[in-house]
Amino acid sequence: MEAAHLxxxxxxxxxxxxxxxxxxxxxxxxKSNYKALQDRLNSLSHKTSHxxxxxxxxxxxxxxxxxxxxxxxxxxxxxWFVERSSKQAAEIxxxxxxxxxxxxxxxxxxxxxxxxxxxxxxxxxxxxxEKDGVREIVEDYDSEEERIWREKHRKNVQMQKKKEKLERxxxxxxxxxxxxxxxxxxxxxxxxxxxxxxxGKELQRLRVDEAxxxxxxxxxxxxxxxxxxxxxxKKHIQxxxxxxxxxxxxQSDDNDTVSTSCKNRITFTHTPSVQQNKSExxxxxSESTPDNITSPSDVYKYFGHLTQPKSIxxxxxxxxxxxxxxxxIEETRNRSSIKKMSDTAFTGTILEKSAETLPKVKCPTxxxxxxxxxxxxxxxxxxxxxx
Amino acid sequence: MSQKSADKxxxxxxxxxxxxxxxxxxxxxxxxxxxxQMSDYLQLKTVIERLQETKLTDDVLKTQIDMGNxxxxxxxxxxxxxxxxAVGYGFFVEFTxxxxxxxxxxxNKRLTERSNNLTNDAAKIKANIRLVLEGLREMQHLPSSxxxxxxxxx
Numbered sequence: 001m002e003a004a005h006l007x008x009x010x011x012x013x014x015x016x017x018x019x020x021x022x023x024x025x026x027x028x029x030x031k032s033n034y035k036a037l038q039d040r041l042n043s044l045s046h047k048t049s050h051x052x053x054x055x056x057x058x059x060x061x062x063x064x065x066x067x068x069x070x071x072x073x074x075x076x077x078x079x080w081f082v083e084r085s086s087k088q089a090a091e092i093x094x095x096x097x098x099x100x101x102x103x104x105x106x107x108x109x110x111x112x113x114x115x116x117x118x119x120x121x122x123x124x125x126x127x128x129x130e131k132d133g134v135r136e137i138v139e140d141y142d143s144e145e146e147r148i149w150r151e152k153h154r155k156n157v158q159m160q161k162k163k164e165k166l167e168r169x170x171x172x173x174x175x176x177x178x179x180x181x182x183x184x185x186x187x188x189x190x191x192x193x194x195x196x197x198x199x200g201k202e203l204q205r206l207r208v209d210e211a212x213x214x215x216x217x218x219x220x221x222x223x224x225x226x227x228x229x230x231x232x233x234k235k236h237i238q239x240x241x242x243x244x245x246x247x248x249x250x251q252s253d254d255n256d257t258v259s260t261s262c263k264n265r266i267t268f269t270h271t272p273s274v275q276q277n278k279s280e281x282x283x284x285x286s287e288s289t290p291d292n293i294t295s296p297s298d299v300y301k302y303f304g305h306l307t308q309p310k311s312i313x314x315x316x317x318x319x320x321x322x323x324x325x326x327x328x329i330e331e332t333r334n335r336s337s338i339k340k341m342s343d344t345a346f347t348g349t350i351l352e353k354s355a356e357t358l359p360k361v362k363c364p365t366x367x368x369x370x371x372x373x374x375x376x377x378x379x380x381x382x383x384x385x386x387x
Numbered sequence: 388m389s390q391k392s393a394d395k396x397x398x399x400x401x402x403x404x405x406x407x408x409x410x411x412x413x414x415x416x417x418x419x420x421x422x423x424q425m426s427d428y429l430q431l432k433t434v435i436e437r438l439q440e441t442k443l444t445d446d447v448l449k450t451q452i453d454m455g456n457x458x459x460x461x462x463x464x465x466x467x468x469x470x471x472x473a474v475g476y477g478f479f480v481e482f483t484x485x486x487x488x489x490x491x492x493x494x495n496k497r498l499t500e501r502s503n504n505l506t507n508d509a510a511k512i513k514a515n516i517r518l519v520l521e522g523l524r525e526m527q528h529l530p531s532s533x534x535x536x537x538x539x540x541x
Binding site: 033034036037040041044052053054055056057058059060061062063064065066067068069071072073074075081089093096 | 424427428430431434435448450451452454455456457458459460461462463464465466467469470471472473479487
């Protein structure tokens with residue numbers, strides 16, 4: 001920054017301050033005028049008349065008297081006058097004084113704002129003249145030189161980038177070479193991978209067998225057929241006593257080898273009474289019709305929780321199917337709980353459950369359905385159509 | 388340009404700005420002051436003439452006087468046939484209205500003379516300023532400022 005510019009700035013700032021000062025002086029004068037007027041108005045009505053010189057313009061007067069000292073005509077502006085008592089006129093003057101004070105205050109604020117600017121400028125001037133042992137650090141700037149350097153720099157960067165690119169391409173080419181494999185090798189690799197996979201699966205299975213932490217897992221997908229099972233590498237839970245259960249045959253014969261290789265086999269015998277009970281219950285299931293069903297109402301009594309009276313809507317079948325599934329799930333869950341017991345029996349204590357804990361639902365539900373369908377009431381309309 | 392002539396130019400410019408222009412300003416201010424006085428006297432003259440015309444002087448004169456900041460109060464003048472007029476240097480003389488009018492006429496004549504003198508002075512100063520400006524132009528070998536060519540729009 002040049003000293004001349006600073007001087008110019010300083011000049012302008014000084015001018016601004018001077019202007020503000022002038023305006024403040026103006027307002028102050030007005031203020032003193034109003035103060036004098038207020039005093040005069042306050043003392044005016046002390047007497048009914050005052051001897052004065054009546055002025056005729058600034059350069060002439062006549063001796064005279066002020067009369068009606070309590071009737072003042074006050075100019076409100078725009079040539080509108082109002083007649084007030086001297087006291088009221090004094091009040092008007094007071095109100096005007098407050099506005100004048102506000103203006104003066106504002107101007108003083110303005111001056112306060114201007115003052116620091118002048119200070120800053122003078123400081124800068126001192127710096128530029130290096131008065132206070134301060135030295136300005138100036139760095140030369142040549143736009144032409146800068147431009148040349150920039151161009152050079154850009155070229156260098158481009159070259160560097162090219163080099164990098166070449167290197168990268170070389171490396172990639174090498175990689176490509178490596179990547180090219182013969183079909184045989186590929187197949188060999190695939191076989192290898194497959195083997196690893198199957199091994200991994202076996203290990204997985206073993207692990208699952210050892211600790212069936214989530215026994216209900218496989219039951220959520222009881223419909224999985226063999227093909228999907230082999231394809232997908234999902235977790236399986238295998239029961240050791242699966243062979244005895246008909247409903248799980250399909251799973252057991254698939255994993256026979258695993259279950260035989262497994263060493264966590266527990267063999268135990270039930271007490272005869274329990275077995276009897278079990279057989280009884282199974283008998284009950286196979287027969288599927290308790291003796292005390294003699295009328296259709298009895299069906300609802302016993303199986304009412306499974307079947308609702310048929311509605312016209314076609315939901316019934318789905319519902320019943322779902323119910324059947326629910327029953328199945330329930331059944332398997334119960335069984336799994338037993339299984340769990342058998343696992344825990346590993347520690348030495350064998351818990352035997354009485355037959356009551358095995359619920360009646362153990363009987364396969366499709367049979368229930370058949371009984372149900374055989375006894376389902378047929379509407380007159382339907383009957384007529386079937387004929 | 389030699390250093391000497393440059394110094395001279397600077398001196399002339401200083402003289403132009405600090406002496407001639409200041410003088411001109413002062414003269415013009417003085418002339419304005421005189422004009423103001425003249426207008427005041429003329430106003431007073433019209434007032435007096437109105438007073439004479441309306442014969443208000445016979446009775447008590449009622450008027451509103453300014454107490455400052457346009458706050459007016461009523462005043463009465465018992466004897467309006469005599470008026471005090473400022474004659475200059477802070478002196479006032481009591482005139483009758485006729486005398487006052489005569490005095491104002493005379494006073495106005497004097498003021499006009501003075502104002503004319505001041506106008507002449509101002510013109511002289513202006514001429515000097517012009518002269519110095521031309522001299523400066525010549526010293527700096529600047530082309531004479533010709534009036535800008537303008538085109539008739541019609």
